[in-house]
Amino acid sequence: MEETISLKEIVDVLKKRMKMILLITVIAAAISGVVSFFVLTPIYQSSTQLLVNQSQSDQQYVDVNQVRTNVELINTYNEIIKSPFILDKVIDELSLEQTHAELNGQVNVTSAQNSQVIEVTVEDPNPSKAAEIANGIASVFQTEIVEIMNVDNVNILSVADVSDDPSPVKPNPTLNIAIAIVIGLMVGVGLAFLLEYMDNTIKTxxxxxxxxxxxxxxxxxxxxxxxxxxxxxxxxxxxxxxxxxxxx
Incomplete structure (x- = not known):
């Protein structure tokens, strides 16, 4: 015979195992808080912006087609910025103790749709180092793109700097604890119904x-x-x- 479970039975199971569910939730939140505040390394972020415009030799012929061409170059430039050719030069120039693959993992290059602005974002445990790397990448790219693409159409729009009181972008303790609470509740409720399902003793x-x-x-x-x-x-x-x- 097919068994069904009523809403009242669900509520009864939750009431019966409420202490266990709350205990699991509190433990999950506590572990998440301890890991977020005392275990995970704070990561800081710094950004610089590059403007892709018409080449200097064609300054007098600014038109829509030229702007469109520069916008189409953005995707190519995004790849070049994170290429080993550029990153290896940045590593040598700043005397960094890491490979270009490791540095690549710290760098994120983005651009808004139909925009001529490229944003280079660097993450690092040291906020000053993050700003230094971001500015180094922008400077090296601006210099090397002249030889790579045979054009001089990149300008540094804004440099990365460090605020007086920098805040880490991750970890986010509040978000981590909230996620842990949700997971703890899900695990607690699931375990409550599992124990109830496995309990075949007759009580009433x-x-x-x-x-x-x-x-x-x-x-x-x-x-x-x-x-x-x-x-x-x-x-x-x-x-x-x-x-x-x-x-x-």
């Missing part, structure tokens, strides 16, 4: 009807422990006096 008359398919003819109430102790005490006292217990 409803369980008898559900699992055995037998009607319940009657039940024996459980006497409170205080009444049980009082009855035993009266029985012992009457036995010591040689009296008999009259049934009422």
């Amino acid at each position: 008359e409803h369980d008898i009807e559900k699992h055995l398919g037998l009607p319940v003819l009657g039940t024996i109430a459980r006497m409170p422990e205080e009444e049980t102790k009082a009855t035993r005490r009266r029985t012992r006292q009457m036995a010591m006096r040689g009296e008999t217990i009259e049934s009422k």
Whole structure:
């Protein structure tokens, strides 16, 4: 026979295992907070912007077609900026102790659609170093693109700098804790229903009807422990006096 579960049974399971669910959620949030604040290394971000415009030799012939050509070059420039040719020169110029592959993982190059501005963003545990690398990449690219593409159409629009009180972009403790709370609740609820599913013991008359398919003819109430102790005490006292217990 196909078994179904009612909303009341779901609520009963959640109430029954509420302490466990809350405990798992609190533990998950605590672990996430400890890892976010004391284990993960703070990462800082710094950005510089490059403007791709018409080549200097054609300054007097500024037109829409020239601008469109520069915009189409953006994707090519984005790849060149992160190429080993550029990054190796940046590593040598700044005396960085990392490979171009490692530096590539720290660099993100973006540009808005139909925009002539390229943004170079660098992430590093040291905010000053992040700004230094971003400015180094912009400077090297501006110099080398003249030989690579045989055009001089890149200008540095803004340089990367370090604020007086830089804030890390990651980790985000608030977001991490919120995610941990959601995951903790999901794990707790899932575990609650798993334990309930695996628990095949019979505890109530409803369980008898559900699992055995037998009607319940009657039940024996459980006497409170205080009444049980009082009855035993009266029985012992009457036995010591040689009296008999009259049934009422």
